[in-house]
Amino acid sequence: MSFTADYEKIKVLEVGITSFGNEGYAVKYDFVKKVIQWRDSYMWNNNFTRSLNDTDYRTLKDELPKSGMLEWMKAYNSGLSNDFGDQAQIPGEWKITVVFDDDTKLTAGAEQHFPKKWKFLKNLIEKTTGCSFILR
Numbered sequence: 575m576s577f578t579a580d581y582e583k584i585k586v587l588e589v590g591i592t593s594f595g596n597e598g599y600a601v602k603y604d605f606v607k608k609v610i611q612w613r614d615s616y617m618w619n620n621n622f623t624r625s626l627n628d629t630d631y632r633t634l635k636d637e638l639p640k641s642g643m644l645e646w647m648k649a650y651n652s653g654l655s656n657d658f659g660d661q662a663q664i665p666g667e668w669k670i671t672v673v674f675d676d677d678t679k680l681t682a683g684a685e686q687h688f689p690k691k692w693k694f695l696k697n698l699i700e701k702t703t704g705c706s707f708i709l710r
Contacts, residue, residue, distance in 0.1 A: 577644040584638070586673035589699060593666050593709045601699055601707070603634060612703055616710060630702040637698050643670065646689045647682035659687035666709045668692070 585606050592598035592615075602611040608631060614620035626634075647670060649658040669683030689695075699707045 577648075578639060580644055580674070581639045582635075583674045583676070584672055585675050586671075587634075587638075588669075588671040589695070590669045591666060591707065591709055598666070598709055599705070599707055601703055603702075605631070605634075610703060612705060614705070620705070626702075634698065634702055641695045641698065642689075642691050643695055644672070644680070646691065647672070647680055650682045650684055650687075650689070651680075655684050655687040659684065659689050 585604070587603045587605070588600065590598065590600035597615045599615070600613040603609075603626065604611075605626075608626040609623060610626050610630075611623045612621060646658045649655075666688070667683060667685045668688060670681065672680045674680070696707050
């Protein structure tokens with residue numbers, strides 16, 4: 575099953591990671607409004623909302639399909655986290671919500687089982703936000 579066309583239909587992408595102490599980060603990309611919202615529960619003064627510049631917008635649109643994110647979100651929702659994920663050493667949780675242009679939503683997440691391509695998505699988030707996206 576190909577998800578290539580579905581990546582072009584994403585209008586909002588929210589990605590969050592939290593530790594067992596409910597600390598972590600959340601980023602929301604609004605591709606329609608071209609806005610990034612960043613929430614840092616470690617340092618409240620690191621929260622921001624800013625415009626998504628054309629370079630970062632293009633980077634996200636070009637690179638997001640390479641992450642396989644939609645594919646592993648569907649796999650996790652089908653109970654295949656052991657096949658698509660790696661058990662993490664540090665307790666943590668991830669959650670992703672995608673809103674498509676027809677307002678349908680896809681949400682997935684897991685505790686300790688981070689997707690095998692998580693690092694690719696993490697690096698993409700760090701590149702486009704300028705912030706570290708790893709649990710402390």
